[in-house]
Amino acid sequence: MTAIREFAITVRRASTKCAKVGHSSVSVARSLRKLSPTAFKTLRRVIAKVEHLDILGQKIRLNEREQESNKVIMAVKKEEISKGILDPSQFTPGQHIFKTLTEIRKSQIFNLIKRMPKGGVLHAHDTALCSTEYLISLTYRENLWICTANEGCDASALRFSKQKPQALNDCDWSLLSEVRAKYGSKRVDEYLAERLTLYPTTKFEDNNAAWSTFMNIFALLDGLVMYAPVWADYYYTALKEFYEDGVLYLEFRSLVPTLYDLNGTEFTAMDTVRIYVETLEKFKEDHPDFIGSRMIYAPIRNTNTEGLTSYINTLKEIKEKYPDFVAGFDLVGQEELGRPLRDFIDELLTIPEDIDFYFHAGETNWFGSSVDENLIDAILLGTKRIGHGFGLVKHPVVLDMLKKLNVAIEVSPISNQVLQLVTDFRNHPCSHFIADGYPVVISSDDPSFWKATPLSHDFYIAFLGIASQHSDLRLLKKLALNSIQYSSLSAEAQFDALEKWQAKWDQFIADVNENESNRGSPSQHLD
Numbered sequence: 001m002t003a004i005r006e007f008a009i010t011v012r013r014a015s016t017k018c019a020k021v022g023h024s025s026v027s028v029a030r031s032l033r034k035l036s037p038t039a040f041k042t043l044r045r046v047i048a049k050v051e052h053l054d055i056l057g058q059k060i061r062l063n064e065r066e067q068e069s070n071k072v073i074m075a076v077k078k079e080e081i082s083k084g085i086l087d088p089s090q091f092t093p094g095q096h097i098f099k100t101l102t103e104i105r106k107s108q109i110f111n112l113i114k115r116m117p118k119g120g121v122l123h124a125h126d127t128a129l130c131s132t133e134y135l136i137s138l139t140y141r142e143n144l145w146i147c148t149a150n151e152g153c154d155a156s157a158l159r160f161s162k163q164k165p166q167a168l169n170d171c172d173w174s175l176l177s178e179v180r181a182k183y184g185s186k187r188v189d190e191y192l193a194e195r196l197t198l199y200p201t202t203k204f205e206d207n208n209a210a211w212s213t214f215m216n217i218f219a220l221l222d223g224l225v226m227y228a229p230v231w232a233d234y235y236y237t238a239l240k241e242f243y244e245d246g247v248l249y250l251e252f253r254s255l256v257p258t259l260y261d262l263n264g265t266e267f268t269a270m271d272t273v274r275i276y277v278e279t280l281e282k283f284k285e286d287h288p289d290f291i292g293s294r295m296i297y298a299p300i301r302n303t304n305t306e307g308l309t310s311y312i313n314t315l316k317e318i319k320e321k322y323p324d325f326v327a328g329f330d331l332v333g334q335e336e337l338g339r340p341l342r343d344f345i346d347e348l349l350t351i352p353e354d355i356d357f358y359f360h361a362g363e364t365n366w367f368g369s370s371v372d373e374n375l376i377d378a379i380l381l382g383t384k385r386i387g388h389g390f391g392l393v394k395h396p397v398v399l400d401m402l403k404k405l406n407v408a409i410e411v412s413p414i415s416n417q418v419l420q421l422v423t424d425f426r427n428h429p430c431s432h433f434i435a436d437g438y439p440v441v442i443s444s445d446d447p448s449f450w451k452a453t454p455l456s457h458d459f460y461i462a463f464l465g466i467a468s469q470h471s472d473l474r475l476l477k478k479l480a481l482n483s484i485q486y487s488s489l490s491a492e493a494q495f496d497a498l499e500k501w502q503a504k505w506d507q508f509i510a511d512v513n514e515n516e517s518n519r520g521s522p523s524q525h526l527d
Helices: 002-020 025-033 037-053 064-086 097-104 108-115 132-138 176-183 185-195 207-225 228-244 269-286 305-321 341-348 374-380 390-394 396-405 413-418 430-435 456-466 473-485 491-519 522-526
Strands: 119-121 144-149 153-160 172-175 247-254 292-297 326-329 385-388 408-411 440-442
Touching (some): 097 413, 132 228, 172 176, 228 269, 374 385, 374 396, 390 396, 413 456, 430 456, 456 473
Parallel strands (some): 408 440
């Protein structure tokens, strides 16, 4: 491989030399046209090889057992791609995720990825983690009221209360149990499921419309999951669902909301975090091979100077009380309608250096606006990772800095499509990040809202639709390793995390090989 790279460098230097001595691109092209067929094929093979060397994961060396598993994985990957080439309508990453969710679950690649230990999720939001089925189960708890307009339609709020809550302007309260008795549980459950996800809407008028519906779901969920007796159960279930999907570590963004109960207890932000910490400890006791979870305090970016100062004070208090649980700070919400980072530079620079930044930035299709220029401010503020970074390909200087500073890009493919940034996953800018070996981590953002698995669907899309057709088990392994390497865990904690992940990985490889041995060769399996 070294010889191939050196040869390619020699060719590039020769081309540069031709240009320096006055040869035009036309004369260089003519010289190339004079190559013999053998020389042409050799040069082409060299260029393709050198390009391939830079793809994310290519430096990983697979052992013999992994190589056997790789044959299985690549056989089924090529089969799915071949079907898509023959009939593009059969290639699921070329379509909207809501049209293909059911079909994806039948995919052999998906089911292999689902069994794979994928490391950690480093970009997710706390009230958008659990499955729709679990959310619906929560609505069967006692004392839950629903505020609806138009004779039982258009739910705008949920609230636990002993008595009927205070009336709202646009709706009236009814006990959800009475609504179920009137309309039937199945009908009410279907109605709620539609309002707790963006599924199955495949097309909004624009991304503002998508974001509006998106934020309405958060508002509807607030009264359900911020009920103190639910909060701990919700977090525990989220950890369980992620764990069952091959996720061993979770870093999530949280607004750290104020909880409530039926007795009028005055909860604080510290109570909210305390419940998180206590629940995490319980989960780890029940699942000793789980690595852990940490929180990034991430209030809404659409605030003013006084608001941000208040956020910073809360951040300092939480960090002092729970230093091992708090990973850092971020600002969240739609970037187009929120305040850009540059408006808060003075305040952000007052945050102690022992609190890291993990900024959302560049989650936009705009170019040259204050929105995508959040990328510049994020990198200059020393962010440890870039959340989304969809617009990074338009900022070559920032991209160069990002690679040199080893700042990871948190890519959430499905989120980007549902929120109207990309239609066909094959056009996702992460293709460039993977092709040029940038530090990428795959995350799921708000899987609850698109009825996706905690991480497997995003991994499937990244592997089959975004990455090169040549990308193999080495990419999957690298993405899993990246999620630990670029986590907020200390070096010692990362070492322990890698041990837990490696044990799961070795078992996964053994299972793939054993199952394939029982079924015959990859080609027989595909038939």
